[in-house]
Amino acid sequence: MSEQMWWRGAVIYQIYPRSFNDANQDGIGDLPGIIAKLDYIASLGVDAIWISPFFKSPMKDFGYDISDYRDIDPLFGTLADFDELVVKAHALGIKIMIDQVLSHTSDQHQWFLDSREDKTNDKADWYVWADAKEDGTAPNNWLSIFGGTGWTWEPRRQQYYLHNFLSSQPDLNFHNPDVRQAVLNNVEFWLKRGVDGFRLDAINFCFHDAQLRDNPAKPKELRQSIGFDEKNPYAYQYHYFNNTQDENLGFIESIRTLLNKYPGTVALGEISSEDSLKTMAEYTQGDARLHMGYSFDLLTDNFTSGYIKQVVESLESRVSDGWPCWSISNHDVQRVVSRWGGYEAPSFAKMLFAMIASLRGSVCSYQGEELGLTEADIAYADIQDPYGITFWPQFKGRDGCRTPHPWQDSQVNAGFSEAKPWLPMSPDHIVKSVNKQELSADSILNSYRHFNAWRKSQPAILYGDIKMLASEEPILAFVRTFQQEQLVICFNLSEHSQKTNLDLSCIETFEESNLIALTEHNLLSGSLKQVQGNNLSIDLPAFGCFYAKI
Template sequence: MLEKMWWRGAVIYQIYPRSFNDSNNDGIGDLRGIVAKLDYIASLGVDAIWISPFFKSPMKDFGYDISDYRDIDPIFGNLADFDELIAKAHALNIKIMIDQVLSHTSDQHQWFIESRENQTNDKANWYVWADAKPDGTAPNNWLSIFGGMGWTWEPRRQQYYLHNFLTSQPDLNFHNPDVRQAVLDNVEFWLKRGVDGFRLDAINFCFHDAQLRDNPPKPKELRQSIGFDEKNPYAYQYHYFNNTQDENLGFIESIRSLLNQYPGTVALGEISSEDSLKTMAEYTQGDSRLHMGYSFDLLTENFTASYIKQVVKSLEASVSDGWPCWSISNHDVQRVVTRWGAKNNLAAAPNFAKMLFALISSLRGSVCSYQGEELGLPEGEIAFEDIQDPYGKTFWPQFKGRDGCRTPHPWSKNETNAGFSENTPWLPMIDSHKSLAVSEQDNEPASILNSYRAFTHWRKQHPALLYGDIEFIESAEDLLVFTRTFESQKLLVCFNLSDATQTFNTSSFNNLTEQTGHKLAVGKVASNTLELQPFGCFYAEVQ
């Protein structure tokens, strides 16, 4: 039964289309560029690709501000290109997941253009509108993630509208049943075109507190949270009322009900709340809500065995029958080899990158792997004059934005712009990435790329890694040790997170049979002692 659920234990390769491959040499990646690289993606051994937004958009937030949910932005191609992408991917046995940004639209969406005109039109109640306080200030103290108040005055209506993100991203009013149905209809449009699933952006932001209550202040000592610190006043509040409302559970059940009409399709929710692990457990509970959820808990700078264990154990304690999806990189955070390797100058160590992917792929759950992770790309350094991200422009220089992880994918070291485009890319091609290009790693047996490929194929031969339960084993701080168990297979899994040799006592495990073929740095067992070289990994079947 589990094997029929293709998404359980799947590796999902995230593509940021602007930066993946440019087929028409305008400096921006596109859908036909993805089609041209599908054979490469298939060689990675991944099960699915998740494509970040390619819908019609003014690109104020580079596609996460949608003006037409049912059309392709011309910079990415057209619907025929997308249909070709679906057909070729399916022929290669690759599933297609697409982003759905449901909580808000662009201010250039026709719904908002109509809604803002007055308080009596047919779409008047489709967005979150509220009167000013008697002194003319905003309805409450809610803030925008991207800086400043979460409310903007609209002179046509003489009211404020809510935006949890940019001012050009007004929030839809999900308390309105017409809005909920229209959103579901847009989702179904893509189901009918053959997509296999959705990554649901900021899915816990759909509903707001109907009473518009103020968020309470957060004590100074608690303001350091995932993705936010005192550089951003968003960290000054507990966000109890502008997102993660109880009513949202009913809406995600409606999404699941729709997907059930298209067997084999799946919903993966991005969740960022005051207690993301608890919310993830709630949103994936039973078989009537989301199939999977992922949080930002492993997208931090905290790279220790104890922290990883804490995150996984916390989720396991609450998730019961839900299913997690783990991610250590994406288009919103610093690349993982820099984020987790910068302190000890580990980013340039090939075995470090190899170990990180194996680690995240060995936890209980599915995996989202961001483009370039298979090459071990570090964060790109972007000059201020080249910054495109509005988030980075607002908070420079304390926070440089998200462009450093969004730079073009390097395909061929000696071609113009490393083979991404013949014209100037929308973000600079990073010089240090050229030596890590696909052309440089493709035929090198010990490369990060070929380790990634070997591991994804090897992992599929071990049901315990795909579906098994997880139990952590006490070990030294620089070691992460656990077992994965499924039916008759039990695996002992060990990772050395440090750049020094580490040892682990295996005397409590009888008849260890080492599992090889994954092309990772390995360890060796002698006299009940496992010796793991720097960034070494060890897999053994336990009888």
């Protein structure tokens, strides 16, 4: 594919810099630490790295509250370190994507410090300000994702300001064209420094309803929404007015116009709305909006073949020419091997990555997924996440998926840092450290590498269409098609062996003599038992995978 299309079918490795590798031994990972591990990253066979925020920040939300979009927080290094990272990554064939948190800033950003002073300064209309109701209460019923009202009173202006997240993360007013241009200028600063793309945090939150209409209540039986349940009052509303406004489409088109000036760069949007798949389809439609989008639909606790099939088919029915990016783990949710069953068998972790990396689209793979890391158990005294502190003990926050990466089992803190890490190193992770898995040819790590290498040779997986096949739980099966090549792919999502029959009558060109079971990629554990007409009988062991070329 052309340079402009490198992202189609790409595996994007997400790095949470605080927890990846600490070069200056202060207990917090940094950019020089990433540079030191670039050879390791290259060995994984990934196409790009996405680095979570490293910009100047008071760290109330660990970098997602930015006080200076154009500089590096001293915790992580310097601009010179970032430039070195870009050069060395590119020399290894690795693209660089960085987070851009556009919908809100830190309350320590100079824009907000100016805006809050009065109603007449140059930045007065750069944030979402509103008068109190007659009784002094907030302007409307909008809530913060992190709990409680989405409004905070500012005595200097005698007004409330909006924050969809922490009160220290005030929302920018994207209805103001000066704000939109200033945000785009900040994005371009990093394009000029050679980045290859952006992961756009909460991109559907940029615009709010200008009339500040109340969100309607959500019936109790529907409050089990993606990412939120009755532990969080955020689930009590339909969030029709505090995000995902029509005006946002024009803004993301402006982002695409800017990126088009820098050929080969790409925008990946994080989308969480009342109908995230619908929004993802809208935001990636045509060639004038985002290149890719991902939602939280596979970041839930729902692990059944029926649910995965439903998500894929629902997106495919809407997305037309858009391109999805799939994720089953990231820095905001429980690690997938724990969330989807907690099975100890290495074959479980191997199967999960093969499954997500075989769907149509690109893949975001979170650091530690290649090791099969489980969710770490964090004591209350060690909790850092404000989300977890607020909702403890019903919800323990996001720290359990953010603990340090284990490099060497025999070193202090598993080689992450000689100093006390900002979060404790999990004992369960030390036994899965990189150096231990390097020694085993069939480890999760080496299977991850082998699968990525094999996947690059399969255009049907990288670029092809997808058609889900009829199957019973716990079997997930589909066909990937690109030009004249077709792959039949099947997974056993259970810890018990399964026999399944697949009807391939939907494949017009199917001929038994052209069916070749693929075993060379060192992941296959299923076997073709019998072919009768259009029916394939397959034996799959626990967490087995099967690939066949037609």
